[in-house]
Each structure stands twice: as C-alpha cells, then as structure tokens.
Amino acid sequence: MLGFTKCELGKSNNMSRLRRMPPRRSYDQYCSAARALDLVGDRWTLLIVRELLAGPRRYTDLHADLPGVSTDVLASRLKDMERDGLATRRRLPPPGAAYVYELTDRGRRLLPVLQALGAWGEAELGERRPTDAVRAHWFALPLLRALRGEGLVEVALDEGDFHLRVGTGEGPVYGDGPVPGEPDARLVLDAGTCEAVARGDVTLADAVRSGRVTVTGDGILAKTLREA
Template sequence: MSPRARRSYDQYCSAARTLDAVGDRWTLLIVRELLAGPRRYTDLHADLPGVSTDVLASRLKDMERDGLTTRRRLPPPGAAYVYELTARGRALLPVLEALGAWGAGELGERRPTDAVRAHWFALPLLRALRAAGAGEGLVEVRSDEGDFHLYADTTGEGPGEGPVYGDGPAPAEPDARLVLDAVTCAALGRGEIALRDAVRDGRVRVTGDGAPAKALREG
C-alpha cells in the first residue's frame, strides 16, 4: 500500500500545517504508544483497540513519510520490524500532555464500552509527578489495571532519546514505587486530586529511596 497523497488545509499557518501532519484520526494515539519505545505492528494494533489493520498501516506509512517515525528490522533472533519515533515525533510529547490536561475533565466515569490499558495513565501521572515537584527518576506504578513504569522529568521533554514510559515492572530498581487502586488512578487522570494529596491521604503508597520517593513522602 503506497502512502496517501497528503491532504492539506492549504493555509499559511503553523497550526494548520501541524494538523496537516498529525490531525488524522489515530495519528496522535500512535505517537502515544511509540513514546514507550520501538514497537512491532502487532503490539501497536493490540494497544489501539478499534483501529483497523488497513488504517493503522496507512497511518504508519504517512507518519514515516512525514518524518515522525522510522521502521527498522531487529537483528536475529528477533528479525521483526519495529516502528519508532524520530526526534520530530518525540517532540510531540508536550502536545500530547497538553491535550491530556485539556481533556482531563472530559473523562468522567469510565463507560462500559471504554477500553483501558494501564500505560494510558503514564502521561497523566508524569504531569502529576511534575506538579508535585518529584524531580527526575525511574518510577514504577502498580495499579489494579496493571503495572507500568515511567521516567519522571522536570521539563516535560522526556528522557532524551529513551522511552518515556513502558509496560510492566521497571527494568531496574526504581527510584520510587507507587501503589494505587483503579479509582485513585482514574481520579489522578481526571485531575480531581493532586498526587501529593493522594499520598498524604493514603490513597497512594510510596516506597523507594530515590529523589521522587523522598519528595512525595516529604510533601
């Protein structure tokens, strides 16, 4: 399948040009998934419930054409193709965080038809950690929805060229470990409670000896 001809608003405006590149349905959610690092097509499809295989393939081709992603083959024994963000694609992290903050109040209660993945709470928790002044470090999150880890930062620009977050337990001893239930996780995602308040009220249990853990416990 060849990439589609680019559709354009044909407006000399940076916002319009941005929407030319990322305004299609699913594009920014693909970016959200690839902020976890290189991913196979099958993994992307599994974590984007509702997208058809044709649409996903088309969006990935468009994103590669527009310089947002690249595709490479893993060495043996993997020998699978993975997609990953370019520096230009990674620069959309603050855009996604701003969209998430703007839309937090739109979440409401989870609907019966709503899919959920634990790592979808990573970006809201990154914002919450930053607002709490937790500093930088590797943070593991254990919730009813599942475990994931993230790399807290103070700038909102992410940890250089590495992943912003990932599924499952932290790949090394975390600087902080947060344990919380699904209700608290959702409340943090909706912006209904600050992370420091949730820690103080016992809704989030914090362990670890790193700077983020100490900052949250001392708050």
C-alpha cells in the same frame, strides 16, 4: 551484481514504498497550526504517537493497544508518519527479526502536545463507561504530569505494572512492566485513584497524604512525594 549492502537495499526499498504513497492531504493554509494538523490531525495519529512514546513497538502490539482501529487505517497512518518524518520502521536483529516502529526526534517532540491535550481533556473523562477500553500504560502521561523531579518510577495498578522516566528528556517516556533494576520510587494504587488523578479530581500529593497511594523507595522522587 551491483555492490549494494543489505542496509542500502532496505533503505532503497523503503524509500520506493514511501514514494508510491498518495500525496498528503493539506488544509493549504499558511499557518503553523494548520501545517501541524496536516501531519497529525488525522484520526488515530496522535494515539499512535502516545503508544510509540514507550519506544519501539511491533505492528501487532500497536494494533492490540489501539482497540477500535482497523488494520488498514493503522497501516495507512504508520506509512503517513514515516513519510512525514515522525516515525521510522526497522528490523530487529536476530533472534527477534521482527519489524518495529519508533518515533524520530521530531515525533518525540510531540510529547508536550499530547500532555497539553491531555490536561485540556481531563474534564471530559468523567466516570469510566462500560464500553471504555483501558490499558495500564494509558495512565503514564497523566502521572508524568503530576510528578516533579528526575528518575525512574514504577507504578503498580490493578490493570498491570508500568514504569515512567521522569524528567530525563530523552529515550522512551514509559514502558510496560517493572523497572529493570531498582526504581527511584514505586507507587501502588488502585484504578479508581489513578482515574481520579487523571481526571484532576485529586492531586497525586493529596492521594499520597490520604493513603490512597503507597510510595516506597529511597530516591529523591519517593522522598519528595512522601514529604509533600
């Protein structure tokens, strides 16, 4: 028997799977914007990046937090992202033993792109429609744009709790649930206030001053927000 390790066999199988995929569609334009859109311009791709900014995610978790995407399209986009070097797929060690997807360094460098796109799209939000899905962590990126400094911020919303890593420049940008340990700042606000911040109707500092956001914590981030 050939002396391949399990890791080597897994990599070989993964590469074979990616090689069998059809060639990527291209605009065939010698332009960096066009080349970028070759990779991330398909429907759902950037929203998958948004989800994976939270760190490794199982396929079932991605599907649950991307309401409206079909299983076939999600699987296809993830394979495209693997092939294009934006994401990788790996198996968690026992007792988890599940496969997860995570962004590569190149994939994580799409954060400023998503932030710029989100800021540009603020005016399109308007009031939430009855048909609009919402997840608490979807407010992570607008809040991240509103925060200055560095540290861990815990956010408590009607829809659930999540936490942000502000200004660290590495690792997951946000995660579900409370901060593991003591946060540098904790924000408590209702969904309406968070929506107003996301739309750009009110700044986070103004919302704190008016009492619409409660800030606790002894970190520099908390003190900066209370003194703004």
